[in-house]
């Protein structure tokens with residue numbers, strides 16, 4: 505007699521704990537745990553390089569937790585699932601819901617097919633505290649401003665579901681002749697870059713829990729203030745784990761609330777709220793990553809300088825606080841939120857380069873690259889998004905450095921060639937007297953660039969460009 509099987513399709517929930525799809529599948533006689541690298545449906549939103557590295561190691565970790573019995577496939581999930589149904593007696597298919605437009609379209613088609621075939625199909629909320637369609641104003645429309653979205657829409661809503669334990673038993677059905685190897689997916693780049701990024705992280709579900717526990721022990725205690733300082737250990741750095749679902753937002757929400765209530769815990773929960781807000785924006789605006797939410801920006805006079813774009817990407821703009829952020833990204837596959845705002849503002853406002861160029865570079869190089877958070881973050885910084893920073897708010901990278909990197913630890917860590925400058929000129933070396941530059945062995949234009957734009961003039965140019973839209 506053929507075994508009765510529930511297929512659990514892992515997607516952006518690469519964990520065993522607090523996984524509703526897995527928990528439900530574990531009740532069946534046998535479970536077929538599957539990961540599919542979708543190489544057909546994602547279009548421009550196929551995984552970026554850093555995400556591929558993260559995914560490779562995440563799959564290895566998940567596979568280990570499943571005793572080496574994770575099925576690996578690549579191609580079109582529709583065709584792959586169809587074939588699996590023909591080959592095995594699969595009675596049910598379960599997955600955690602995804603919210604990217606291309607995934608929603610694909611899943612709808614697969615769901616319709618399974619229903620047509622009389623296969624039980626169920627999807628679950630494995631990734632969000634509140635699903636986008638559940639947070640509505642009284643008139644049924646969705647929120648466009650964060651504070652009412654979070655305070656009125658989310659917090660006045662039902663509380664998020666409490667996190668669940670791992671299934672107590674998993675009877676896994678595995679056919680090694682019908683599964684690819686993780687290495688076959690060729691997710692690792694040949695360049696040394698992949699190694700460097702990997703060395704910075706410990707990737708996996710258990711590692712996410714360890715990182716979170718450490719954060720709860722110390723970092724969260726001064727989260728509200730300390731989160732602004734890139735060299736402080738006050739942020740959780742859990743974003744890539746959240747992106748790939750090695751930890752759930754529910755685990756973070758309730759884990760933080762267990763500590764009690766204070767301004768730091770409150771603030772941490774509201775950051776999770778920003779993530780929900782991004783997902784809500786993406787859900788209601790499927791072209792969030794490509795189209796200005798405020799249409800008046802459609803005629804914005806962007807500058808198409810590829811030279812300046814490359815200098816920004818490489819962390820060679822000659823503006824230390826910008827370069828430190830861009831190099832943090834290149835060295836680690838992560839960038840602190842303060843730096844994301846500084847480098848974003850500099851790209852879009854001082855360089856007048858289209859925010860979509862920044863969005864694509866982040867997409868390729870961030871381990872936490874997330875269509876909702878990344879697109880919403882870029883639209884926010886560019887001033888064209890929902891509840892965005894006004895366009896005329898232009899971050900001054902010099903004063904930002906003086907305020908948020910007062911000891912210069914962040915800049916010195918990522919730009920060693922100017923590390924010997926005194927704090928007074930660390931964020932603006934072009935203003936340093938010759939003797940000071942000489943003493944610090946900084947040779948502008950030789951071992952560190954002159955600024956590629958004048959901060960004051962470029963600021964005025966940006967304000968002028970913005971005025972032209974009114």
Ligand SMILES: Cc1cc2nc3c(=O)[nH]c(=O)nc-3n(C[C@H](O)[C@H](O)[C@H](O)COP(=O)(O)OP(=O)(O)OC[C@H]3O[C@@H](n4cnc5c(N)ncnc54)[C@H](O)[C@@H]3O)c2cc1C
Pocket residue numbers: 731739740741742743744746747775776778779780782839840841844845848866870872873874875877878879881882885
């Ligand atoms: C231009 C730009 C691009 C961004 N791109 C991404 C991206 O691709 N992926 C991504 O996860 N975040 C993105 N963010 C948001 C934010 O910078 C990161 O979520 C945060 O820096 C991750 O670090 P952390 O885990 O230490 O955050 P913590 O401060 O510890 O916060 C905990 C969690 O809350 C969420 N969160 C925190 N800040 C924000 C925010 N401003 N918006 C939405 N969610 C937030 C994240 O899931 C984060 O992991 C972007 C922000 C900007 C300005």
